[in-house]
Amino acid sequence: MTQPSYSDTSPTSIESFGRRLVGSTVRKTKGLKEIPSEYSSESEGAHTKGTFGKLVESFYYGIDPGNQPCSPDFKDAGVELKTHSLTRGRSGFSAKERLSLGDIQYNEIVSETFETSCFMRKNRLLMLISRRHTENDLLVDAKIELANLIDFNRLPKSDQQIIKEDWNLIAHKVRNGQAHLLSGSDTRYLEAATKGRDGSVRVPQPHSEEPARRRAFAFKAGYLTSLVRRYLNPDAQHTEIDQQEVISDPTEIGDRGFEKAVIERFHPFLNLTIDEIEDRLTVSPNREAKGYRATLVRLIMGVSARKVAEFERAGIELKTILIHENGLSREHMSFPTFRYMGDRSILTEDWDAIDSDEEDEDGTGDNRAIPLIKRTLEDRRFLFAVFEKDSGRERLTKVVFWSMPVVDIERHVRPVWKQAQDCIRSGNLAELPGARFNHVCHVRTHGRGRGLDTLPTPHNGQQTRRSFWLDKHYIQAQIATTQ
Structure with missing residues (x-):
């Protein structure tokens, strides 16, 4: 059999070589190096973290780049190799977990811009290899479902803007000496995920004496799921059937950011009664339905589907709260x-x-x-949408x-x-x-x-x-x- 090969300076060659795996396994698809016997018996589980990535990187592609903070695995091609697993449900394949994209270097990020950042130098081009997760199966026999080169510059413009906004939010906190206050909920698609073997370990940060957890950039599982489904079904629509994007025009985000763009949708409706909101929207959803207020809120955002696509990708949950005439809500969360x-x-x-x-x-x-x-x-x-009862009528009073x-x-x-x-x-x-x-x-x-x-x-x-x-x-x- 002819020895397989590819050019490690060409992104398209790296992608083509990866696509040989689709529909097959690393055991069945010949790579550049033989897989040692000790790796052939490794199965899915917590004790084998990183093993599948090693199989693809070292034995299939035949590279050993080490973990360089700001350098991609295929340095001459500018391509970072990433592997992850998928689970299959009624809605199709979903990312099992977030996708780590390299450590956040607290001392470096304070002086970086997004375009020239360590993050972008490492992750502008991602060679993504996705396998199907089957509990206790051997990793060498995991079926490869996807092998695609993800070019940041070819993502939808709204995705690019949100990821850039997320990076800037993380950098802003670090610059302000607030790395210890970072949380996955700060951002939409790109998060500052905890890193390391022990969550109690803290490291120094600039501009503060308060130590912070080690963190890494990561695509959230919801966003990664949307990417995977987009590449698995390139001819399908950009969003799921039961989802609709609230921002259809990327210029609407602009410099103000995603959340401000969403909140501005509500400004014309604040302090209106639900009757007035329905009249202005020319809609009349069923008021007896359990999710009536949530439906009304989505319609204000311009979403007629059951789910907001960007919320699903970002892990944002819509909650409506009714404040009664005594000034209190009746329900805990x-x-x-x-x-x-x-x-x-x-x-x-x-x-x-x-x-x-x-x-x-x-x-x-x-x-x-x-x-x-x-x-x-x-x-x-x-996203909290607050309705208040006033003389028996409900008004939308605040959205945050x-x-x-x-x-x-x-x-x-x-x-x-x-x-x-x-x-x-x-x-x-x-x-x-x-x-x-x-x-x-x-x-x-x-x-x-x-x-x-x-x-x-x-x-x-x-x-x-x-x-x-x-x-x-x-x-x-x-x-x-x-x-």
């Missing part, structure tokens, strides 16, 4: 239920674990799980983007999570932190207590599902002080 025991339960969680991507060789390499509530609050951003401050997550959510974990482990459910625990976060039931609404516990038999909640007074106070 709930999050997904947690398991009491077993795999992926609250008992297997570690607050200082790192939620690194599976191709990150610098990841934890063990089965510690970052708490679900912590990951949700650090990654999720919300919000994410929970890092200091509040550490100060108020962490102790609630820790006490909940301790109580479940000991069987002392009576001491689970309730609404009076700290008036910010608490644990309460999330179900009716029958049938499928119960889960097994270590010491207390079947118990109604529970979840973490944010206090309604806390949410109202946050909205009131958010511009």
